Amino acid sequence: QVQLVQSGAEVKKPGASVKVSCKASGYTFTGYYIHWVRQAPGQGLEWMGWINPNSGDTNFAEKFQGRVSMTRVTSISTAYVELSRLTSDDTAVYYCAAAAGVRRAGFFVHWGQGTLVTVSS
Amino acid sequence: DIQMTQSPSSLSASVGDRVTITCRASQNISTYLNWYQQKPGKAPKLLIYSASSLQSGVPSRFSGSGSGTDFGLTISNLQPEDFASYYCQQTYSTHLTFGGGTKVEIK
Numbered sequence: 001q002v003q004l005v006q007s008g009a010e011v012k013k014p015g016a017s018v019k020v021s022c023k024a025s026g027y028t029f030t031g032y033y034i035h036w037v038r039q040a041p042g043q044g045l046e047w048m049g050w051i052n053p054n055s056g057d058t059n060f061a062e063k064f065q066g067r068v069s070m071t072r073v074t075s076i077s078t079a080y081v082e083l084s085r086l087t088s089d090d091t092a093v094y095y096c097a098a099a100a101g102v103r104r105a106g107f108f109v110h111w112g113q114g115t116l117v118t119v120s121s
Numbered sequence: 122d123i124q125m126t127q128s129p130s131s132l133s134a135s136v137g138d139r140v141t142i143t144c145r146a147s148q149n150i151s152t153y154l155n156w157y158q159q160k161p162g163k164a165p166k167l168l169i170y171s172a173s174s175l176q177s178g179v180p181s182r183f184s185g186s187g188s189g190t191d192f193g194l195t196i197s198n199l200q201p202e203d204f205a206s207y208y209c210q211q212t213y214s215t216h217l218t219f220g221g222g223t224k225v226e227i228k
Contacts, residue, residue, distance in 0.1 A: 035217070044222040045157075045165065045208050059215055062122065095164055104171065106212030107155040111164035 002026040004096050004112035011118045017084040020115045022096030029077035030054040032098040035108060036070065036081045040092040050099070051079055086119045093117075123147050123211050127220035133228040138199045142223045144192045144209035153213035156185055156194045159222075160205045168207075169194065199225075 007021040022034060036048040049060035051070040058070045064083070072079045083090060094115045097108035124147035134140050144154065152172035157165040167176045169185035172192060182197045196203055204227050209220040 037219075045159075045210075045219040047210075047217040047219060061216055097164075102215065103153060103212055106153070106217065107167055107170040107210070108157075108165070109167055109176070111166075114164055 002098070002110045004098060004110055006094075006096060006112040006115045009116040009118070011120065012086050014087055014119055014121055016086050016119075017082060018086060018090075018117050019080055019082040020094050020096075020117070022079045022081075022112050024077045024079070024098065027098075029072075029074060032100055032110075033102065033106075034070075034072070034079040035097045035099060037095045037097060037108075038092040039095070039114075040089070043092075046092075048081065048094075050102075053079060083117075086117075088119050091117065091119045122216050123150060123214050123218050125209055125211055125218050125220040127207075127209055127223050129223060130221060131224040131226060133226050134199055135228045136199055136201060139195065139197045140199060140225060141196075142194045142207055142209075142225075144187075144194070144220050146190045146192075146211055146213075149189050150211045150213035152188045153211055154185075154187065154192050155210045155212065156183075157208045157210065158203075158205050159208065165208065196225075201227075 003025045005023045030053045033050045035050040051058045053072045069082045096112040098110040126145045154172045156169040159165040173185045184195050186193045206224045208222050
């Protein structure tokens, strides 16, 4: 069955960077876009961007431009999101999610379990 | 970016009730609209895609409607396991956006 397994919780200081991984199994890794979505405590869902694991192409929300990178290593079916210059506003659960394509096929059928990132001095 | 406005932000209902959540887009998004359910401490779960298509395995008491800018998610015969938060999402734009969410609570 399809699984997305994310790395464990992180605690970071303001100004630092964090890198979260998402390991896929049960399907062809290059066949699905990997999106990253975050959720601050008690808040709603916020889309951060996607990576096409086949081409490496990325697309980021304006809010995160210049501060986010998304990469993948196809040999181990793993995608990564890295966020730099962290502030307390970046404290959130970060989810990866898989979509079969964009637009009409852009819905998220499979999700990771979430990774809590806490930014605190 | 396309703004997605959900209403209400929360509602109280009883088991067996019929509830409708609305989602309005800031521009025409055709039927590029999806709905998710999220329970506390869990990842969201896809309920409806393309405005009205029921995801496999989702009970038929969930239904979606709408096109253009106005959409609805209806839960008929509300069950105890349906008390959760619900989010709409547009995939019309290459920059995806979610609605602010609706929390369905027990009356």
